[in-house]
Amino acid sequence: MKMNHRLTGKVALVTGAGNGVGKEIALSLARHGAKVVVNDLGTSEQANGTAKGAADHVVEEIQRAGGQATASYDSVATSAGVENAVEIAMEQYGPVDIVIACAGALFPGDLTATDEQWQRFVDLFLAQKFYLARATVPGMAERGWGRFITVTSEGARGTLGNPIFAGAMGGVISLTKALANDYANTGVTANSFAPGAATRLYRATIGDWEKKHAAGEISDEMWQAIKIGPGPASYVAPMVTWLATDAAAETTGEVFSVGGGRVSKWSSYDEIKTIYRGDHQNVPEWTLEELDQLVPTQLS
Structure with missing residues (x-):
């Protein structure tokens, strides 16, 4: 792992960093000089069990290459787990400058899901990002520099079905865009990426x-x-690493699809067509008969 210095002095927390995309991002950040907290609960693909081996192996790989890394085995599906992971970073290296929220697992995401499965899904995929933002972003803003980067999915667009998954991933995008808006001009950026990689x-x-x-x-x-x-997970890491650099200071509130040799930027949520009948105080409400005519012809 050849080292360089674009992120020297920065402290990064990467969740889900024991395997796949998260691992490759952790390795890339370390290769560019960041001190990395490698967070991984060590579960199976279905979020069963726990083990320290996944995080430990990544830490060892970084250290063998001359980088700095330490492990966190906390569940970032809980606020306490996130707070502990952030505290590990603080004790080892100092305040967190870069967050890459990658942790995920396979849960039922359709309407057969139980209440418990729904809650586990939302806690891991969506609440994780809120807990991480609450624990790190205000401090980043106070110090005048920070990068908050969240994983989302093509599933956010509803194209993969699984409404729970779609809802959580769409929520991640909206949360991240709101952070970008709230912390504009503070030196903090917030972006999402949808990875395409042949992970476990x-x-x-x-x-x-x-x-x-x-x-x-x-x-x-x-x-x-x-x-x-x-394509391999390593192809995702360069773009995510770039988003963590000074070069990406003006890039915020965006969603990128990254995989193989391709990087794409998604469109924003914009009004694209409008029907208008004037000031609502001076005109009657729409009738259903009017909408029968106008929605198919003017808004479709």
């Missing part, structure tokens, strides 16, 4: 996608693309 979580979903293909729920073309895979 990706491989664990192949069987489900095969069943959907057999049932006619996805096209032959989509199934072939899934089987080929999106």
